[in-house]
Amino acid sequence: MTLAIEAVGLVKTFPSKGGDVEAVRGVDLAVEQGEVFGFLGPNGAGKTTTVRMLTTLLSITSGVARVAGVDVASDPDAVRRKIGVALQEAGLDPRQTGRELVTLQAQLFGLAPAAARDRAQSLLELVDLVDAGDRRIKGYSGGMKRRLDLASALVHQPDVLFLDEPTTGLDPASRLTVWDEVRRINAEGTSVFLTTQYLEEADQLCDRLAIIDGGRIVLEGTPASLKASLRRRRGLDHDPTLDEVFLEATGRTRIRAAGDVEQVQA
Amino acid sequence: MNQALLLGRRALRETLRTPESLAPTLLIPLFFLIVNVGQAGKIFPASSTGFLKGQSYAAFQLPSSLLLAASFGTAALYLVEDIEGGYFDKLRAAPIGRTALVVGRLFAEAVKSVILTAVLILISLPFGIRVASGIFGFLLLLVLASAWAVTYAGFMQLIALKTRSAAATNSGSLLFFPLLFLTPNFVPRSLLTRPMEIAATFNPVTYIMEGLRSLILGADATVVARGFAVVLGLGAVMVILNVRAVRSYD
Ligand SMILES: Nc1ncnc2c1ncn2[C@@H]1O[C@H](COP(=O)(O)OP(=O)(O)OP(=O)(O)O)[C@@H](O)[C@H]1O
Ligand SMILES: [Mg+2]
Numbered sequence: 033m034t035l036a037i038e039a040v041g042l043v044k045t046f047p048s049k050g051g052d053v054e055a056v057r058g059v060d061l062a063v064e065q066g067e068v069f070g071f072l073g074p075n076g077a078g079k080t081t082t083v084r085m086l087t088t089l090l091s092i093t094s095g096v097a098r099v100a101g102v103d104v105a106s107d108p109d110a111v112r113r114k115i116g117v118a119l120q121e122a123g124l125d126p127r128q129t130g131r132e133l134v135t136l137q138a139q140l141f142g143l144a145p146a147a148a149r150d151r152a153q154s155l156l157e158l159v160d161l162v163d164a165g166d167r168r169i170k171g172y173s174g175g176m177k178r179r180l181d182l183a184s185a186l187v188h189q190p191d192v193l194f195l196d197e198p199t200t201g202l203d204p205a206s207r208l209t210v211w212d213e214v215r216r217i218n219a220e221g222t223s224v225f226l227t228t229q230y231l232e233e234a235d236q237l238c239d240r241l242a243i244i245d246g247g248r249i250v251l252e253g254t255p256a257s258l259k260a261s262l263r264r265r266r267g268l269d270h271d272p273t274l275d276e277v278f279l280e281a282t283g284r285t286r287i288r289a290a291g292d293v294e295q296v297q298a
Numbered sequence: 299m300n301q302a303l304l305l306g307r308r309a310l311r312e313t314l315r316t317p318e319s320l321a322p323t324l325l326i327p328l329f330f331l332i333v334n335v336g337q338a339g340k341i342f343p344a345s346s347t348g349f350l351k352g353q354s355y356a357a358f359q360l361p362s363s364l365l366l367a368a369s370f371g372t373a374a375l376y377l378v379e380d381i382e383g384g385y386f387d388k389l390r391a392a393p394i395g396r397t398a399l400v401v402g403r404l405f406a407e408a409v410k411s412v413i414l415t416a417v418l419i420l421i422s423l424p425f426g427i428r429v430a431s432g433i434f435g436f437l438l439l440l441v442l443a444s445a446w447a448v449t450y451a452g453f454m455q456l457i458a459l460k461t462r463s464a465a466a467t468n469s470g471s472l473l474f475f476p477l478l479f480l481t482p483n484f485v486p487r488s489l490l491t492r493p494m495e496i497a498a499t500f501n502p503v504t505y506i507m508e509g510l511r512s513l514i515l516g517a518d519a520t521v522v523a524r525g526f527a528v529v530l531g532l533g534a535v536m537v538i539l540n541v542r543a544v545r546s547y548d
Pocket of ligand 1: 046048053054055073074075076077078079080081082120
């Protein structure tokens with residue numbers, strides 16, 4: 033079976049005046065079809081850069097990436113047909129209505145006008161934006177924009193869905209809506225690659241996850257296995273939280289001082 | 299092609315929803331037409347000025363105004379908005395032909411310019427302007443002026459794609475000063491001072507202006523053809539550069 037996402041030695045270097053920035057320094061990934069794969073890491077770890085390379089938006093400095101079995105560098109257009117993308121900054125056009133945006137997206141993916149309109153209607157229903165659908169996006173709240181962005185990533189029932197911090201800035205109810213939606217999409221067979229800052233989100237949604245720090249993957253496994261392994265190493269009498277796994281993996285430990293939580297470099 | 303039309307339709311919708319951006323493209327060219335004709339019209343009476351071919355000086359000035367109206371390049375500013383807002387990335391991540399990605403807006407620019415040019419010509423008819431080459435010539439005027447609008451918008455889009463900055467794109471639009479004014483815009487090229495004549499000769503807009511003028515004052519097929527050749531050549535170069543820029547966009 034081909035992997036949903038396969039990356040070997042993925043590197044991205046940004047040229048810059050003060051010397052090159054090595055945003056991603058050799059990432060290997062093997063995401064199975066049907067998986068929800070979580071990609072975690074502190075700010076600036078290289079999550080977005082990795083997603084942008086995998087979604088054809090950014091050139092790959094070195095290494096190989098295949099998405100849905102297609103080489104990203106040599107056949108980007110075939111990759112684009114198979115993926116859905118919702119980026120960290122929801123990319124929407126403020127002057128269109130939600131419905132127009134999703135309909136246009138569906139048509140750009142090759143749906144006939146009538147089919148595109150139907151698809152837009154059902155996606156708007158899905159993300160609970162039917163009432164707002166005919167208003168300009170300019171007036172949408174942050175959460176509405178995120179949900180619309182998610183809807184527009186689904187017009188063509190992608191094989192692989194990339195979500196870069198899909199719930200950042202959402203209220204708890206909207207976050208649950210997005211989680212339900214991700215589960216539903218996944219149940220229909222779409223593999224999901226999702227970055228997040230919320231460890232609970234990873235715990236709830238992801239079959240497997242990788243933690244990236246400083247451009248390198250430092251830990252990988254199922255949430256349960258990662259917790260169990262830390263528990264063994266520390267000799268704890270209870271399972272640690274994913275937070276603790278994350279902090280240990282990224283070389284940060286928490287010390288409590290005067291009731292405050294501080295982050296320090298270990 | 300279909301994708302370019304879809305994106306073009308979206309760009310037109312965008313224009314219609316920001317009518318405030320359309321007003322200056324109509325009013326500023328009209329303003330210049332009125333001011334220029336008002337100030338210099340007396341120097342060039344229709345009866346005794348050979349190069350006017352019997353028409354008023356307004357007829358001679360109209361091409362400058364048509365070109366001015368076609369040199370706002372607003373399409374590029376919307377593109378910068380798309381880039382800054384992330385919508386451009388959404389489009390780039392979709393299986394859209396890279397040519398369609400840049401040509402969509404240019405297509406909308408062409409439609410907009412045809413309408414704008416037609417409106418400007420109709421408004422200026424009461425100034426005693428006749429399109430000497432007739433209805434066919436009128437249609438050629440629309441095509442020639444909007445071909446320039448597309449070319450100029452293409453140039454502005456190129457700056458937008460390269461710099462991704464509204465400020466830089468705005469600065470780039472200043473190029474329209476030399477392009478539009480180092481031309482025979484007040485008198486024919488033969489009456490310009492030597493330095494101006496040389497500058498005008500190297501300025502491609504000169505040939506487009508002369509083509510437009512020839513259609514209004516009395517068609518000289520060679521001059522018109524030259525105008526089309528220049529604008530189509532430049533336009534093709536701009537589209538090619540745009541497509542290359544979007545392909546290597548990182
Ligand atoms: N276009 C760019 N030019 C130069 N450096 C860049 C560019 N994009 C990203 N970087 C750098 O690459 C590194 C990784 O950035 P990236 O956006 O991938 O991090 P991230 O894990 O998504 O962080 P966050 O959680 O804050 O979204 C950072 O150091 C960032 O400054
Ligand atoms: Mg990021």
